[in-house]
Amino acid sequence: MGRSTKVSGGSVPEQATPRQQNMASYLYGVVPADLNLASDDRGLGDPPGEVQLVRHGEVAALVSDVNVDQPLGQPDDLLAYERLLDSVAAKGPVLPFRFGAVLASPEAIVEELLTPFHDEFLGALRDLEGQAEYIVKGRYVESALMREILAENPEAAALREAIRGQAEDVTRNERIRLGELIAATIEAKRDLDTRTLLDALSSHYSTAMVRPPSHEQDAVHVAMLARTGEQRALEKALGELGETWDGRVNLRLLGPLAPYDFVIAQEPGV
Amino acid sequence: MTTSVQPAATGQMAGRPSPTGLADVIDTILDKGLVIDAYVRVSLVGIEVLTVDARVVVASVDTYLRFAEAANRLDMAETGEQGLPEVLETTKGVPSADRTKKVVQGVLEAADEKLTDIVESHGMKKKAPRRREEEE
Numbered sequence: 001m002g003r004s005t006k007v008s009g010g011s012v013p014e015q016a017t018p019r020q021q022n023m024a025s026y027l028y029g030v031v032p033a034d035l036n037l038a039s040d041d042r043g044l045g046d047p048p049g050e051v052q053l054v055r056h057g058e059v060a061a062l063v064s065d066v067n068v069d070q071p072l073g074q075p076d077d078l079l080a081y082e083r084l085l086d087s088v089a090a091k092g093p094v095l096p097f098r099f100g101a102v103l104a105s106p107e108a109i110v111e112e113l114l115t116p117f118h119d120e121f122l123g124a125l126r127d128l129e130g131q132a133e134y135i136v137k138g139r140y141v142e143s144a145l146m147r148e149i150l151a152e153n154p155e156a157a158a159l160r161e162a163i164r165g166q167a168e169d170v171t172r173n174e175r176i177r178l179g180e181l182i183a184a185t186i187e188a189k190r191d192l193d194t195r196t197l198l199d200a201l202s203s204h205y206s207t208a209m210v211r212p213p214s215h216e217q218d219a220v221h222v223a224m225l226a227r228t229g230e231q232r233a234l235e236k237a238l239g240e241l242g243e244t245w246d247g248r249v250n251l252r253l254l255g256p257l258a259p260y261d262f263v264i265a266q267e268p269g270v
Numbered sequence: 271m272t273t274s275v276q277p278a279a280t281g282q283m284a285g286r287p288s289p290t291g292l293a294d295v296i297d298t299i300l301d302k303g304l305v306i307d308a309y310v311r312v313s314l315v316g317i318e319v320l321t322v323d324a325r326v327v328v329a330s331v332d333t334y335l336r337f338a339e340a341a342n343r344l345d346m347a348e349t350g351e352q353g354l355p356e357v358l359e360t361t362k363g364v365p366s367a368d369r370t371k372k373v374v375q376g377v378l379e380a381a382d383e384k385l386t387d388i389v390e391s392h393g394m395k396k397k398a399p400r401r402r403e404e405e406e
Contacts, residue, residue, distance in 0.1 A: 024315040024317070027306060029303070029304075030304075066317070068315055068316075071318035071319065071320050072318070072319050072320065073318075073319045073320030074320065075292050078292065078295050078296060078299065079291070079295055081299065082298065082299050095304055096302075096303040096304065097304045097305075098299075098300075098303040098304060098305050099299050099319070100317070100319040101306035102314070102315040103306070103310060103313050103314060104314075104315055105313070108312070108313035112309070112310045112313055113306075113310050116309075117309060135298065142344075143344050146340055146341045147344060149341075150341060150344075159338075163342055168335075168339075172335075174338075175334065175335055175338035175339070176331060176334045176338070177334075178334070178337070179331075179333060179334025179335055179336065179337035182334075182338070183333055183334060183337060214297050216333060254294060257298065258303075260299055260302035260303050261302055263304050265304050265308035
C-alpha cells in the first residue's frame, strides 16, 4: 500500500516514457474485448482522463491517459478508479489491477501484457462470467454488545461493578482486565458470527473471503463472489439474517463490485 | 504464470468503514487486485503513489481502556441502577418490532445501492481519513 510503482530491472524511467508530455497509460483492469464503455465513464487524474479500451484478441485493457508528473492517490483518484471498475463489473467480468498500475503506452500494454498473457486473462474472465464481488460489513451495536458480554461473563460483570463510580487511575488495572476480556470476547463473537453469516448465505456465493476487521467492533467483514443475476436472493437472505441480529449488528451490503479480493497472479518464481 | 480467480491474500491494512464512502473504497481497493509488477517489467512507469494511512486493528491497552469505558458508560447511560439479573433479562428480551423493521429495511436499502452511489451521494472529500478512532 502506498508503495510507488518502480521501474525494475535495468530500465530507467527516461527510456520507459517515450510518449509526449510525460503522459502514460493508467491501467485499471482487463476486460473482454467486446465490452461497451458507458459514455460517462471517466478515468482518474485532473482533469479526468478519457477511458479507452486497448484491445488484443478477445481481451482488452481498460486504460486512460495519465500525467506521470502528477502523483496519484488523491481521494478523487481512488474514487474514480473504484467507480470505473465497479461500473464495468456491473456489466460483465473484469480483472482489476491494484491501484497505481501505469505503463508507458497502449502499445506497451499490448506487447507486454495482453499478448503474453492473453489466454490466462481470457480464462480468468470466463471463470468470472456472470459474477461480481459483494462485500458484507457488519458492525456491532455497542450498547447491545456490551450488555451481551456483561451478561455472559460473570468476571466482566464483576469488574464492571468494581470500576463503577471510581476514578480511572484508581481502577486502571481493573479497567485493563475488563477491556482485555471484552476484546477477547468480541474476537470470539466475530468468528462465530462470521461463520453464521457464511452458513446463512452459503447457497448465494461461489467463493468467500473473510477480510480482516476494519474496526474493533466489526462483527463481520466478508467479500463474496456471487452471481449478479441472483443479487435479489442474496439481499433477501442477508435481510433475514439481519432480522435475527436486530439491534445487535448493523449490516451493510456493497456491490456489485469488481472482484478485487478474488484475482491473483500466481508467479512460478518468474 | 497463470491468472486465476481465487481468494487473494489480503494485506494487513484496515480502515474504518464510514458513511463518507472513501473509507469503504480504501478498504476495498488498497492491497487488492492484480499486481502489474508480476506481469510487466519493462515499460512500467514509475509514478508517485501517495500513501494512505491505515490503522491496523490491534488490541492494545488503549483499546482495553476504551472498551472498559464503553462498559462503564453503558451502565450509567442505559441500565441505570439495574443489577446483573435485570441486565440478563434485558439481553434476552425480545426486541421490539419497530427496531426489527428498521434494521431489515436498512439492510435491503443498503443492498440496493452500489458503492459508487454511496460515494456519489456523499461527494468527494479532499483528504483521506487519517484518524480512525473517533466514535460514529
